[in-house]
Amino acid sequence: MEKDEAIKLNNQLCFSIYSLSREINKLYRPFLEELNLTYTQLLLIVYNAFLLIAYTVQFLMELVTNDCKNKGKKDDVFLFPVVLQT
Known part of the structure; x- marks a missing residue:
């Protein structure tokens, strides 16, 4: 992998974890809104x-x-x- 490719946001592990966290929050949001949590x-x-x-x-x-x-x-x-x- 080239140096420029390695530093792209989509190739960073922390960004992948952040994206996964956001997707999990989206799944739970409708249920949690009913409970105001x-x-x-x-x-x-x-x-x-x-x-x-x-x-x-x-x-x-x-x-x-x-x-x-x-x-x-x-x-x-x-x-x-x-x-x-x-």
Whole structure:
């Protein structure tokens, strides 16, 4: 590939990723407009839902493990930090 061809915008990886991102946003836009959300807000909601599930599983596993190890003893309850942002 010639030097001039290599520097053209269409041959740059970052431009391809940017173009793909724009196309994905176009696909989601009609659904998100009904919910009054942006694609970035949707990703944040999905991420926070994943964290909530992960921390809940962690909490339940610790609860079961501590219950098996310390029959009858009281342990501090693990509180998990989940921040929902919109």
